[in-house]
Amino acid sequence: MALKTFRHLHALSLRFHLDRQTGGLARAIDRGTLGIQSVLRLAVFNVVPTIFEILMVTAILWDVFDWRFASLTFVAVALYLGFTLAFTDLRVKIRRRMNDSDNEARGKSVDSLLNYETVKYFGNEAHEARRFDGALAAYEKAAVRSQVSLNMLNLGQAVIIAVGLAGIMLLAARGVAAGQMSVGKFVVVNTYMMQLYQPLNFLGFVYREIKQGLVDMENMFGLLKVPPEVADAPGAPALRASGGAVRFEGVQFGYRPDHPILKGLDLAIPAGRTLAVVGPTGAGKSTLSRLLFRFYDPTAGRILIDGQDIRSVTQESLRAAIGVVPQDTVLFNDTIRYNIAYGRPDASQEAIEHAARLAQVHDFVMRLPDGYDTMVGERGLKLSGGEKQRVAIARTILKNPPILILDEATSALDTRTEREIGAALAAAARHRTTLVIAHRLSTVVDADEIVVLVDGQVAERGTHAALLAARGTYARMWALQAVDAETSPVAEPAEAAG
Ligand SMILES: Nc1ncnc2c1ncn2[C@@H]1O[C@H](COP(=O)(O)OP(=O)(O)OP(=O)(O)O)[C@@H](O)[C@H]1O
Ligand SMILES: [Mg+2]
Known part of the structure; x- marks a missing residue:
């Protein structure tokens, strides 16, 4: 993908390149390829096995205990997933802003370093540092917001898991108290729940990372979508230059x-x-x-x-x-x-x-x-x-x-x-x-x-x-x-x- 983007960038017209900052472009390609890597890694090797695991645990709970355990588990899982999806979508906007300001900061720093001599001619090191700092400040703000919202997400997820777990344990404890369930089964329920929530938690993490990877890829795919202003006519032949008039x-x-x-x-x-x-x-x-x-x-x-x-x-x-x-x-x-x-x-x-x-x-x-x-x-x-x-x-x-x-x-x-x-x-x-x-x-x-x-x-x-x-x-x-x-x-x- 990086190669394809690189080729495409060379195919784009001069006008496009004069309007763009090289540093920002390079950043977009870097981030995009990393994004693809993490999406592939997480989606293929983690999401599929984890979903399988969750389905298995729910099925066992239903079979070994009764529908109440299964449905309580299922509701908790559904809540967890719904919350994670909705909240992560909210975070996408923040991630985008973070990427934009990252591109801008990188563009400014590369431009400034390329013009090293001019900066010296006018003694404007402090001015350049201020401009860069300004771009970094925007990035910092977006990054902090991203981190805060991540913590909120984790907090919400933890609450849902804790409530779900507490509900199941309460159900099991009442079963034990009423003599319908052995202490052994209580422990088994507990173990299964742990077995369930760990991958679920992981799934939340994976979804977040995938979503982030997709946002990171946006810039790069956006670049690939830019049509070259000057394009070859379909089926154009090669120029036959004999004299070159x-x-x-x-x-x-x-x-x-x-x-x-x-x-x-x-x-x-x-x-x-x-x-x-x-x-x-x-x-x-x-x-x-x-x-x-x-x-x-x-x-x-x-x-x-x-x-x-x-x-x-x-x-x-x-x-x-x-x-x-x-x-x-x-x-x-x-x-x-x-x-x-x-x-x-x-x-x-x-x-x-x-x-x-x-x-x-x-x-x-x-x-x-x-x-x-x-x-x-x-x-x-x-x-x-x-x-x-x-x-x-x-x-x-x-x-x-x-x-x-x-x-x-x-x-x-x-x-x-x-x-x-x-x-x-x-x-x-x-x-x-x-x-x-x-x-x-x-x-x-x-x-x-x-x-x-x-x-x-x-x-x-x-x-x-x-x-x-x-x-x-x-x-x-x-x-x-x-x-x-x-x-x-x-x-x-x-x-x-x-
Ligand atoms: N990429 C661009 N976008 C907008 N305007 C441009 C661009 N490139 C050149 N111009 C403008 O087009 C005009 C003609 O530019 P050009 O480079 O052809 O001048 P020139 O005759 O070669 O001048 P010189 O003798 O100084 O090299 C100039 O007014 C310039 O400001
Ligand atoms: Mg000229």
């Missing part, structure tokens, strides 16, 4: 219905060509790559790869055809080798090193004492921004997809390395359809077409030279960046001159 046709999209990001976008990247998208921050550039990768579906219009609507093919084949170097690279907390080989897990060491060389990261790795076995730390934070970005480029080169998306792929590199990698990326892009997203215009001058995206629409399009000649937005952005380049210490005269 990409077309956006009248694509409209917004993360929220009331806030459109792309407003009817038309783009075409012929197979093997490079299209650069530039534009102000928040214009929707990265959104383009998320749509092409099918993290989201457009609300109108369609996206085609080699003439096939990406919604009509399997996501797996679509994503296999596209390599992305994202804007913010995050690495797995494993070795550099593992992170590069992530592009193609069965790659040989030579292939990994070849990709690393192309991405200009091989020499750096060789200088490390542990080489390719160096651990990169949580989210790759033991590497510098530029090193991380180069590892990300290497793993995409290793994946070797027909379509390449470079979202500010070189933004964290200094100008020289950017040049060097630029050459490698250009080589990698030569036979591939490439979508380049960039802030630094100097990196896109060679693109076959440049699109200026403003406010979800194409403001200008053309080659670098044509756009400069048009003296529009692009020419102004170019002039601004040229001035920056002139005044900055890493000025590059060739670029500044345009």
